[in-house]
Amino acid sequence: MSPLLPGRYYHIYNHANGDDNLFREAENYRFFLQQYYKHIDAVADTLAWCLMPNHFHLLVKIKNEEALLQTFPKFETLEKLLSKKFSNLFSSYTQAFNKVYQRRGSLFIKNFKRKEITSAQYLQTLVLYIHLNPVKHSFTKETTEWPWSSYHYVHAHFEELPFFREIFENKNSFLAQHTLKLERFIEYIALEESLTR
Template identity: 60%
Template sequence: MQPEKLYHIYNHANGAENLFREVENYRYFLRQWEKHIQPVAYSLAYCLMPNHFHFLIKIREQLELETTFGKFQTFQKLEYHLSKQFSNFFSSYTQAYNKKYGRKGSLFSPNFKKKEIASDEYISRVIAYIHLNPLHHRFTENLGQWPFCSYSAYTENKPTLLHLDYALEWFGGREALIEFHHNYLTRTSELEEGIR
């Protein structure tokens, strides 16, 4: 991962397990995300589902990272530090989850997925794809009703860990963001092929 680049981050639970069994699990996951990932990246969109999650992030500028963590002598050290923050995040959540439910071993599939956002069109599509995940998996029938998704933070001005200004400016405002989501919803099947 590199400073100022955007990434679609996602991962699944190991096997047929769930990452979240109750509401407090989702909340704890977001608190740990804020603790470990917010210092290195802006969160632009997210959706937490029972057995997987999606985030769109933008890595902070190198100067900002160095102000927080000190100077990085090489690019590899910066890469290592970014990877370590994610490793600490996954480890902290897994340890707490394992302790609470009396389980052992890894909770997440190894090597979380990260896909660099390489085109402008892809940014809009990934944000909509993330927000429409609960509909796609049939956990809700209405956009914005899944409580562990960032869509409502954009539409209702709710308190959030998100960097809302980036996406709102990208879409050209709240109404344009909402309109894009509704248009995307009507043609989801043809566009999803380009996300995976």
């Protein structure tokens, strides 16, 4: 699997091991986010995210090399540093989760997936994909109804977020793109259902 590199954008995602859930109740989501920011904030800027019962999606930009070396001057390689930070996140969450629910073993699939994002168009598409994922997996029918994603924060603070202004231009475009994708998705599901009756 290719390493995470400084200054690059990545789609990072992972799934629960087997049929397990990563999140069983609201406190699990809150605790994961707490652990996430504790371990990841120093190495990456999180631009979009969504947590669902059995998996999650993130859009991150790894901090530049200078910032990483300034904060972590003694680490052997940046590749090991970044890998260790994500490993610590998953390990700390799993240990706490296992203790609460009296379970054993790994909670996450061993190697988290990552895909480098290299174009502005792909960044926009990925933001929409992440925010609409709960609808795709039938956890909710509206993006606005799912509490565990960055959608609400971006909606409320759009003007303060240069990344979103750059890829969506303005708040109306941000909202319209989400609505359009949702409508197309609903049309597709209806078509699929009519063909399988």
